Amino acid sequence: MTAGKLKERLIRRIEAQGPMTVAEYMTACLADPQDGYYKTREPFGTKGDFITAPEVSQMFGELIGAFCLTAYERLGSPSSFRLVEIGPGRGTLMADLLRAASLRPEFLKAADLWLVETSPRLRQIQKQTLKSSGLTPSFADRIEDVPEGPTLLVANEFFDALPIHQFIKAPEGWLERLVGTGPDGTLQFGAGTARLDKAGLPPHLQNAEPGTILETQPASNAIAETIAARLVRQGGTALLIDYGYLKSAHGDTLQALRDHRYDDVLSHPGEADLTAHVNFEALASAALKGGAKVFPPLTQGEFLLRLGLLQRAGALGAGKPHKAQEEIRDAVERLAAPQQMGELFKVLAISGSSGSLVPFDD
Numbered sequence: 001m002t003a004g005k006l007k008e009r010l011i012r013r014i015e016a017q018g019p020m021t022v023a024e025y026m027t028a029c030l031a032d033p034q035d036g037y038y039k040t041r042e043p044f045g046t047k048g049d050f051i052t053a054p055e056v057s058q059m060f061g062e063l064i065g066a067f068c069l070t071a072y073e074r075l076g077s078p079s080s081f082r083l084v085e086i087g088p089g090r091g092t093l094m095a096d097l098l099r100a101a102s103l104r105p106e107f108l109k110a111a112d113l114w115l116v117e118t119s120p121r122l123r124q125i126q127k128q129t130l131k132s133s134g135l136t137p138s139f140a141d142r143i144e145d146v147p148e149g150p151t152l153l154v155a156n157e158f159f160d161a162l163p164i165h166q167f168i169k170a171p172e173g174w175l176e177r178l179v180g181t182g183p184d185g186t187l188q189f190g191a192g193t194a195r196l197d198k199a200g201l202p203p204h205l206q207n208a209e210p211g212t213i214l215e216t217q218p219a220s221n222a223i224a225e226t227i228a229a230r231l232v233r234q235g236g237t238a239l240l241i242d243y244g245y246l247k248s249a250h251g252d253t254l255q256a257l258r259d260h261r262y263d264d265v266l267s268h269p270g271e272a273d274l275t276a277h278v279n280f281e282a283l284a285s286a287a288l289k290g291g292a293k294v295f296p297p298l299t300q301g302e303f304l305l306r307l308g309l310l311q312r313a314g315a316l317g318a319g320k321p322h323k324a325q326e327e328i329r330d331a332v333e334r335l336a337a338p339q340q341m342g343e344l345f346k347v348l349a350i351s352g353s354s355g356s357l358v359p360f361d362d
């Protein structure tokens with residue numbers, strides 16, 4: 001088999017310029033203008049490499065729609081606000097959210113819809129999906145480009161696609177892990193000379209065994225801080241949903257998924273989806289730095305059950321044939337059961353103001 005085009009270009013680039021950081025490698029694999037994963041592949045749905053929660057069932061987006069209605073009231077039901085989604089994929093979550101929120105026509109009337117999406121191909125699909133929603137989306141490349149104003153924001157499986165850095169514990173300290181080439185000319189991990197400042201690490205990570213890997217996510221943290229600062233300035237709430245861990249920990253979480261199977265992360269650059277687990281502790285501290293109120297995260301299972309997943313499933317299945325009811329039951333399991341998406345996925349809510357926020361505890 002011949003190596004992919006992107007792989008060959010990366011090997012040539014490393015030979016000319018030296019090894020690259022894991023963050024640079026992730027960026028090249030996902031966002032390369034010619035051969036990046038999001039530019040060339042259809043990642044979502046049953047034909048894609050993975051299925052996200054909104055693609056599992058309409059109930060996911062509908063319950064987030066119900067959440068948005070309460071968050072809108074908490075904001076004082078303004079006559080105009082920005083409804084923002086970052087990384088909307090096929091636009092399914094937003095379409096389901098808007099259908100559920102149409103229970104309150106003033107919500108739809110007040111909503112100025114913004115989708116933050118870098119892929120021109122996905123923007124077209126999102127426009128199409130939202131055709132019957134009654135709202136026309138505006139697009140932005142970055143959250144900073146969305147005009148100011150009170151904001152309700154959602155992001156599902158967005159942060160896991162942002163570049164991370166990895167560091168590996170060596171006797172002389174934490175060295176940045178790099179992607180270089182091996183003696184046989186293929187891609188291979190190695191260690192560079194850049195070091196992570198040990199003083200910034202939580203005590204339980206400072207004395208790790210040699211060979212331990214630690215990840216940092218400066219790109220994700222910067223976006224969380226930007227969102228938080230915006231909510232503090234303009235009012236509003238953000239719901240950040242992703243898979244990841246609640247407490248900073250060590251370990252290598254970089255993974256490649258290709259045709260619904262785990263793949264070696266260096267084998268098929270641009271042809272596999274590359275993600276890393278999100279460190280919610282770091283995301284929450286970044287939001288606190290932005291001055292926002294951060295609610296203790298819930299697991300996706302808790303979040304959906306508290307919002308009435310079982311009741312919604314019952315209503316959706318009522319009067320339907322047995323097979324349709326079974327599919328709904330399967331979807332509930334997939335979204336909320338601990339051994340499926342229920343526990344690995346976390347939901348972080350951040351808000352520009354204090355005060356309670358259903359279904360989160362203070």
Ligand code: SAH
Nearest residue numbers: 038052087088089116117118119156157158
């Ligand atoms: N939220 C969707 C899709 C998640 S995949 C779902 O749940 O189904 C990640 C999405 O983020 C894709 O739409 C991808 O094109 C977009 N994306 C990736 N990097 C981005 C960036 N830096 N800025 C904006 N969007 C980005």
